[in-house]
Amino acid sequence: MDLAVQPPFGVGDIRFGEEFTDVAERLRPQGNLHTASPPPGSTAFKATLALPDFEITLLMDDGIHVTAVEVWRFEDDAADVRVHFADLDLFRTPARELATRIQEMGNASVAPDNDVTIFPELALLLSRETSRDVPLDETDRLPLYAHYVLAAPAGYFD
Numbered sequence: 001m002d003l004a005v006q007p008p009f010g011v012g013d014i015r016f017g018e019e020f021t022d023v024a025e026r027l028r029p030q031g032n033l034h035t036a037s038p039p040p041g042s043t044a045f046k047a048t049l050a051l052p053d054f055e056i057t058l059l060m061d062d063g064i065h066v067t068a069v070e071v072w073r074f075e076d077d078a079a080d081v082r083v084h085f086a087d088l089d090l091f092r093t094p095a096r097e098l099a100t101r102i103q104e105m106g107n108a109s110v111a112p113d114n115d116v117t118i119f120p121e122l123a124l125l126l127s128r129e130t131s132r133d134v135p136l137d138e139t140d141r142l143p144l145y146a147h148y149v150l151a152a153p154a155g156y157f158d
Contacts, residue, residue, distance in 0.1 A: 001051070003071065005085045007123040008154040011056070011069040016153040020047065020060050027056075038063065053079035068152035073145065075132070083149070085124065095128050095146050096137060114142055120157040125150040 003012045010016050014023055027033050027049050035047040043063025049056045057070040073091045074081050083090045088101055099117045103109055107119045115129045130147040137144045 001053075001081050003056075003081070003083045005071065005083060005090060005124070005149060005151045007085075007151040008156075010066075011071060011151050014056075014058065014066060014069055016066055016068070018066050019064055020058065020066055023058065023066055053081050054083075068150055068156060070148050070150045072148045073130075085149075090126070090149050091145055094137065094144050095126060095142070096139070098146065099126060114140060118157055121154075123152040123154055123156045125152075125157075 005011050008016065010018075013026065024033060024035075024047065031049050031051040033047060033049050036045055038045040044059070044061045045063060046060070047058045049058075053076060054074040055072040057072065058066050059068040059070070061067040071083050071090075077092075081091075085102070086105065088098060090098065093101070095117075099109060102119060102122070102124070107122045107124075109117050109119050111117050115127060117126045118124070126146045127148050127150070128143040128146055130143055132147070134147075135144040136142065
């Protein structure tokens with residue numbers, strides 16, 4: 001599977017601002033789509049599409065429209081999955097190199113902690129946070145690869 005992460009527009013054929021019901025109709029045939037109920041007093045909810053090798057989580061902050069998408073890294077490195085931004089493989093390029101290459105494209109970043117890098121103007125977040133036993137970067141001893149990415153529309157991180 002080839003999945004393009006295209007902030008600020010969408011991920012694959014999922015477009016930010018699209019009604020969840022329309023997206024859900026397209027996604028259900030692809031895998032198990034689980035929708036979580038909103039917390040008390042809120043309309044915001046998440047839905048996760050479990051695919052054979054990885055997961056995609058949709059966030060509906062207003063309870064109707066897709067406002068962000070998280071893509072979660074596969075556990076099996078041999079998975080036939082390519083999740084990419086531009087020409088960069090988001091889950092097979094070492095995370096520090098990935099952040100550097102995105103910065104070299106002219107995108108400023110902030111790192112609120114060592115595990116997370118946010119590109120606010122691009123509306124892209126890379127996270128190395130994981131509870132899995134994974135290869136570590138020899139320099140900073142954090143997970144070598146991003147564990148999940150979050151893409152969103154422009155202004156999401158303002």
